[in-house]
Amino acid sequence: MCLLYEMHSLFIMLGAILLLFVCFTVLMAQPVQLPHFVKVNIGQSVTLSCITERGSAYCYDMMWYVQYPMASFQQIISDRKYSTPSERLERNCSLTIRNVKANSTGMYFCSGCSIALNVFGNGTWLSVTDGSSHSPTLFIVRPLDNEMKLRNVTTLICMVCDIPFHSVMIYWNISGTITNGLMESRLSTMKGEYCMTNQITISAVTWNEGTNCTCIVENEPGIFFTKHIWKKDKTLGILARIPGAVSILVRIIIFLLFVIIILVTCLLTRIQLDSTVDLLIKGSQHS
CATH class of the missing domain: 2.60.40.10 (Immunoglobulins)
Structure with missing residues (x-):
């Protein structure tokens, strides 16, 4: 009986080893x-x-x-x-x-x-x-003021739609610095189109300085699409969209134009005043 029991146990062990071998082979x-x-x-x-x-x-x-x-x-x-x-x-x-x-x-x-x-x-x-070439749709969600106040950072979200998602690369250019950002792997729909997002967190100081933030999409090797965003100066409007030295130059030109307008206005006023004085003098002479 002991011999039969040992043989039975041995067969069970050999069967388990064989099963593990088959499983590992499949794996x-x-x-x-x-x-x-x-x-x-x-x-x-x-x-x-x-x-x-x-x-x-x-x-x-x-x-x-x-x-x-x-x-x-x-x-x-x-x-x-x-x-x-x-x-x-x-x-x-x-x-x-x-x-x-x-x-x-x-x-x-x-x-x-x-x-x-x-x-x-x-x-x-x-x-x-469908065989036709078309550009993907890019949209950048503007940051929330509350996040900057609470955490002193801001999050930019780039949404890209109508692209082959598993071949596309999305990254950011923050004032010349390239960074990958955080890719959202879950697909979402927007008006029947498939979309994906990439988000990046930057400091509130960087955002408030008007830093140019660019979302870059590489749809196919060597084919790029971009979308830009930066903080807009509410007091200067369109001037805040012009970065760097160009912005300074435009501001100087506007200042000079403002000075010229004031000088021309003063000159025209002086000419008009002189004409009025001449008319008064001539009128008094005739009388």
């Missing part, structure tokens, strides 16, 4: 998805790649999922629009999407399925456009 066999970003036009077809390099996973173990912006995670079922390789022992388990629509934009994942675990790939972001 190491993470699918590799390439490329990380794909951009296509409406009506085209696209193939997303998913390769299993290690482990026991083949295409018959693979499933595809998609997460659309502002939507939940959902499984893709093969049909006329979606198709996967017919050879089930393939290692390249691609997904072909035919006649893509505007609402096909999203993050696509392949997943190796086993008895106990699902191992997801790194994901591919599919961006669907």
